[in-house]
Amino acid sequence: MTLNRRKVLFLLGATGSAVALETCRSLVWTDVAAAQTSTSGKITLPPLPYDYKALEPHIDARTMRFHHDNHHATYVKNLNAALAKYPNLQSKSVEQLLREIQSVPEDIRTTVRNNGGGHENHSMFWRIMKPKGGGEPTGAIASAIKADFGSFATFKQQFNEAGSKRFGSGWVWLIRNPAGKLQITSTPNQDSPLMEGNYPIMGNDVWEHAYYLKYQNRRAEYLTAWWNVINWDEVNRRLAQATKA
Template sequence: MKFELIQLPYAADALEPVISKQTIELHHGKHLQTYVTNLNNLIAGTKFENEPLETIVKESDGAVFNNAGQVLNHNLYFTQFSPKGGGKPTGKLAEAINTAWGSFENFQKEFVTAGTGLFGSGWVWLAKDINGKLSITKEPNGSNPVVRGLTPLLGFDVWEHAYYLDYQNKRADHLNKLWDIVDWEAVGKRY
């Protein structure tokens, strides 16, 4: 299986001012493309060559894991946003968030706190277990909640390349603004 760079479901400038066109072009077109290219080169002729991305992330290590994890993470990341996003989740996801954190606002605060508190580079995720119970996980580098047997629902990238051009070293500002573009319908389908 040869992996390809996902197509964005919006124009490169559609998420402005939350994420600039320049950041999208570099983050998607350069960073993600490099992970896709590296992963394809690394898995050629290996047991992972025809495996789905989630399987590769669960069963690999080293460079294969790093690149597969980043492809999976970024595929989820770029498809969870919309220029018409924002607001709050609805339906079963909203109920599950309220059950776990008491309110959507409490969830947002804990999520941003987890993201700002993650040392170095990585990801903060809203994930569910097999019973639908939600949790916030902090994943270093290119890891993903699938390695813990969880399903990732919403992920915010806290690598500096995701926000430095737009927010410099203000990670919390970046995380707080991302709520304005979350496509809760897309995230809800993952639940």
């Protein structure tokens, strides 16, 4: 689907409201999420599916702008620069490159690992959050969490503990392992669970740039607040996708 200028003007003109603007954002995001490469074969930066301030008070607008427009954009730039050396790799998705990281030419392998991981991780991160999110999980993810962790409260506690214990920069994940079980794990830097044959269902960024402007060194406070913006619909979609894969 192409969102052209006429459609945008129609949506904005018909209502003149923020609802239309958010509809436009959603449509644009759907298109970009479906294909994160341009016609030139380059990886593109997906726009946020909501306004910078939409996740306040839990995540502030300044952090979101800096995190998305600077950090994620830099990963995309560096990844494209690396792949430009090997045009044959540009036909592969970033997920494929990460799953086959040992097959990536050695001279760009670390760059692809760091920046491809950064791009893939953040592309997921923006989608699994939403305004007025949070609450108890529903649907298949709720059943799976109960089956593998006993309760949502237990899962939440273990997830936060793993995020708190990750030394330095990295991520805390809920992954689906090759045996089909849900598991909590963490990775350093921008490493992706895909590189270990696992599928990331959801993950929280515990790099300082994800929270320091608002929470300073209070990572545990950030981890607790983050549950208020979880998009369980997207998490359920990712679980279904993992199950099919």
